Amino acid sequence: MFKSHLQDFCNRAVGSAVEPHIDVIKNITNRVIDNINQGDLHRWMAAYGSLPDLTAGKIDYDKPAVKVQFDPELSESVNLELKDTLLQLHPWRKGPFQIGDTFVDAEWRSNLKWERLLKALPELTGRTVLDIGCGNGYYLMKMAKYNPRLLLGIEPGLLQNIQFWSIEKFAKTGGFVLPLKIQEMPLDMKCFDVVFSMGVLYHRKSPIEHIEHLKSLLSPQGTLVLETLIVDGDEQTCLVPPGRYAQMRNVWFLPSVSMLSGWLEKVGFKNVEIADVSITTTEEQRSTDWMRFHSLPQFLTADQQQTVEGHPPPKRVIISCS
Numbered sequence: 001m002f003k004s005h006l007q008d009f010c011n012r013a014v015g016s017a018v019e020p021h022i023d024v025i026k027n028i029t030n031r032v033i034d035n036i037n038q039g040d041l042h043r044w045m046a047a048y049g050s051l052p053d054l055t056a057g058k059i060d061y062d063k064p065a066v067k068v069q070f071d072p073e074l075s076e077s078v079n080l081e082l083k084d085t086l087l088q089l090h091p092w093r094k095g096p097f098q099i100g101d102t103f104v105d106a107e108w109r110s111n112l113k114w115e116r117l118l119k120a121l122p123e124l125t126g127r128t129v130l131d132i133g134c135g136n137g138y139y140l141m142k143m144a145k146y147n148p149r150l151l152l153g154i155e156p157g158l159l160q161n162i163q164f165w166s167i168e169k170f171a172k173t174g175g176f177v178l179p180l181k182i183q184e185m186p187l188d189m190k191c192f193d194v195v196f197s198m199g200v201l202y203h204r205k206s207p208i209e210h211i212e213h214l215k216s217l218l219s220p221q222g223t224l225v226l227e228t229l230i231v232d233g234d235e236q237t238c239l240v241p242p243g244r245y246a247q248m249r250n251v252w253f254l255p256s257v258s259m260l261s262g263w264l265e266k267v268g269f270k271n272v273e274i275a276d277v278s279i280t281t282t283e284e285q286r287s288t289d290w291m292r293f294h295s296l297p298q299f300l301t302a303d304q305q306q307t308v309e310g311h312p313p314p315k316r317v318i319i320s321c322s
């Protein structure tokens with residue numbers, strides 16, 4: 001399945017600004033696919049393979065959920081089969097999705113970030129778009145409304161890749177997800193009109209190198225949309241949590257907005273615009289039937305004024321720059 005999706009992506013990229021890089025991306029992705037070693041993969045692939053064959057649904061872009069409707073409507077038994085199969089792809093971190101009668105109530109109400117993102121959304125129509133760390137592709141599907149020339153997400157999590165293909169089987173947005181990390185992408189592609197990096201920078205040990213890599217993926221006139229965790233403070237303030245942050249192990253740098261703007265400018269971005277700063281609430285991130293593990297309410301103190309480790313609670317910025 002991964003290889004056939006890769007081939008579909010390569011076919012779609014012909015004639016786009018990504019065309020000169022198709023062979024490199026194909027080789028890199030094939031190498032990653034050939035080395036997949038993930039115990040649950042068979043189970044997830046079996047769930048994907050047992051999804052019912054349905055005629056393409058119609059996607060409704062204006063609902064909080066990525067909503068796929070069928071005409072005629074699905075029977076009760078098909079709806080139940082669909083729900084049962086999608087539940088086998090637990091945990092669903094990003095969403096919501098509605099496929100027929102099945103409401104995939106994911107851990108994150110990603111529609112809230114999408115609404116904030118709309119304040120910074122560059123032109124996507126006819127553009128080549130890359131979403132780094134795209135998870136299960138909730139935002140890719142929202143972006144598909146604008147009819148980009150090429151819509152690519154990269155995401156190392158195999159479950160998220162399979163969740164994407166499971167929804168895409170019915171949504172048919174025309175987007176693609178490849179199982180790559182940003183550090184596996186070639187440097188200096190200089191071909192994407194818009195690059196999104198959301199929720200990834202704080203997972204990188206070298207945030208300035210991450211920003212440099214993002215810049216090298218962009219065409220000269222391209223726009224970066226960056227979303228990451230920040231802390232309050234001046235241009236000298238940055239939290240480097242000594243252990244976990246909100247129970248996450250791999251969190252490295254939480255700069256202030258001024259320090260982050262300085263990093264972007266140092267790497268050569270101009271027009272650095274702060275589109276939004278918001279605290280992440282337990283309305284936005286919580287456990288559900290579709291993500292049954294602990295979530296933000298368990299990662300904060302009872303009064304929600306600190307993380308359980310004693311750090312400031314999660315606050316995020318959305319920045320666009322070019």
Ligand SMILES: C[S@@+](CC[C@H](N)C(=O)[O-])C[C@H]1O[C@@H](n2cnc3c(N)ncnc32)[C@H](O)[C@@H]1O
Binds near residue numbers: 094135157181
């Ligand atoms: C906090 S989630 C954010 C998901 C989505 N972008 C969002 O904003 O809701 C971070 C995602 O980045 C992925 N990720 C982690 N390290 C990465 C890397 N080096 N390159 C690309 N993606 C990465 C994770 O697997 C995860 O799906």
